[in-house]
Amino acid sequence: MFTSLDAFLTNGLAGDYDAFLVRGNRGFERRVGGYVLSGQALITSPFGVGAVVTILIALAFWLDRKVRLFSFLGTAILVITGTALLVNARVIPPSVPVGDQETINPFYLFASDYAVPLAIVLLLATADLRSLRLLGRSAILAWILAAVGTVLGTVVAVLLLSGAIGPESWKLGGMYAASYVGGGVNYTAVGEAVDASDTLFATGAAADTIMTNVWMVATALIPALFVRYYASIYDRGGVAEGVSPEEEGTSSEAFWQKKEVSIYDLAYLAAVVFTVLALAELISTAVTSLVGFEVPIELWYTTLALLAAFTPVNRLNGGEEIGNFLLHLFFAVLGAGAVLSTLIGQGPIFFLFLVILVAIHASVVFGIGRWRKIEIETLCVASQATVGGPSTALALAISKRWSALVTPSVLLGVLGYATGNYIGVGMAYLIRSFTG
Numbered sequence: 001m002f003t004s005l006d007a008f009l010t011n012g013l014a015g016d017y018d019a020f021l022v023r024g025n026r027g028f029e030r031r032v033g034g035y036v037l038s039g040q041a042l043i044t045s046p047f048g049v050g051a052v053v054t055i056l057i058a059l060a061f062w063l064d065r066k067v068r069l070f071s072f073l074g075t076a077i078l079v080i081t082g083t084a085l086l087v088n089a090r091v092i093p094p095s096v097p098v099g100d101q102e103t104i105n106p107f108y109l110f111a112s113d114y115a116v117p118l119a120i121v122l123l124l125a126t127a128d129l130r131s132l133r134l135l136g137r138s139a140i141l142a143w144i145l146a147a148v149g150t151v152l153g154t155v156v157a158v159l160l161l162s163g164a165i166g167p168e169s170w171k172l173g174g175m176y177a178a179s180y181v182g183g184g185v186n187y188t189a190v191g192e193a194v195d196a197s198d199t200l201f202a203t204g205a206a207a208d209t210i211m212t213n214v215w216m217v218a219t220a221l222i223p224a225l226f227v228r229y230y231a232s233i234y235d236r237g238g239v240a241e242g243v244s245p246e247e248e249g250t251s252s253e254a255f256w257q258k259k260e261v262s263i264y265d266l267a268y269l270a271a272v273v274f275t276v277l278a279l280a281e282l283i284s285t286a287v288t289s290l291v292g293f294e295v296p297i298e299l300w301y302t303t304l305a306l307l308a309a310f311t312p313v314n315r316l317n318g319g320e321e322i323g324n325f326l327l328h329l330f331f332a333v334l335g336a337g338a339v340l341s342t343l344i345g346q347g348p349i350f351f352l353f354l355v356i357l358v359a360i361h362a363s364v365v366f367g368i369g370r371w372r373k374i375e376i377e378t379l380c381v382a383s384q385a386t387v388g389g390p391s392t393a394l395a396l397a398i399s400k401r402w403s404a405l406v407t408p409s410v411l412l413g414v415l416g417y418a419t420g421n422y423i424g425v426g427m428a429y430l431i432r433s434f435t436g
Helices: 005-011 017-021 046-066 068-073 075-088 106-125 129-134 137-165 169-179 184-193 198-229 252-256 263-291 297-308 319-336 347-371 376-387 389-399 403-435
Strands: none
Touching (some): 046 075, 046 106, 046 319, 068 075, 075 198, 075 319, 106 297, 106 319, 106 389, 106 403, 137 169, 137 347, 137 376, 137 403, 169 347, 169 403, 184 403, 198 319, 198 347, 198 376, 198 389, 263 297, 297 403, 319 389, 376 403, 389 403
8 A cells, every 4th residue: 555656656555555655766666557547637637636635635524524424434535535536527636647647747746756755744843742642552452453453354365366366366465465464565565575576566456446445434424423332531631541631732622613723833843844744764775775675764754853852843833733734735635536437347356355354354353452451542543553654654644633542643654664564575485386
């Protein structure tokens, strides 16, 4: 599952958009071939696409604030669904290569390659560090349940569909296991490790894109629909475990209030954020050349942003608001990647594979999670951290205003990055051993 279009252009599309954060100059090596989105989009200029997307974001926030039904859905769902509808209606172009479209609209490149890392650093550097208290036993257990659910779902899906998929079913199982524990970086790494064919890689990635968007919407809706059956972070005075009611300062009303932001805040935030990302890039390059394999840059800028949060940077105003808006540009990229016409050939079989995987994943997470009395919001963020990676987990926490889960969401996603390759490669060869 990818989070950067650069990574898509480099490696193909994987539904977890977190690999979109991986930037490089390796060039266009794979693309989704043979898919047709008939007709050119009505609006194709970067500024035109930007105008449509930002108008949609503004409308989503207005609806969220003014209409109870849309407030229930949340801005993330509104933007993702809205852009998906606009793309499939050919109003704006998709955010992935489709058919003869080998280039990506520059607006999408900005939103994925730059807006996402900027948003993550902004949000972490200015986050309330008391939320780290929530990254305790329950959050770690929720992540473990999510990873175990992915592994079990992969095994069952391969057993049921290996005949329909063919001799590379074990490769697909390993790639999806890695992707749904870690992210697009892991999907790509395991795909290369098992020497997946271009067709398998691209078709599996297209199905993955659709499922990632579906699950993003699902994890935003589940708490509202089933909160009565679960523990909630709001059970104790509306706050998370480990955070007193007096400490919790973020409410729905506070979210909409105008805040004082000076030019000094903006200048200092910009200097810090770009410095953190530049240092992370330097460290990542140096460590990669030293150890001989690539260490995701996300690990470095997450660490540096958390360190910055212990400095006066944490008291600057505007970081949450700017980061939140930038993430909504990313939501538009997610929605614009949901091109239904890409599900051709074996696409429906691959999508069914993911339906089985995610259904079992959800059963484990929300079944055992309820028995263990883990807060439903924590379960959703942990699930999204594995299925979508740190960017979508953070996006979920931000869009639902779960302030106590903002920092833990990223850390759980990074944990998935660290373990995804091992789990994916191990699962691939384990599946091959019992499928022949």
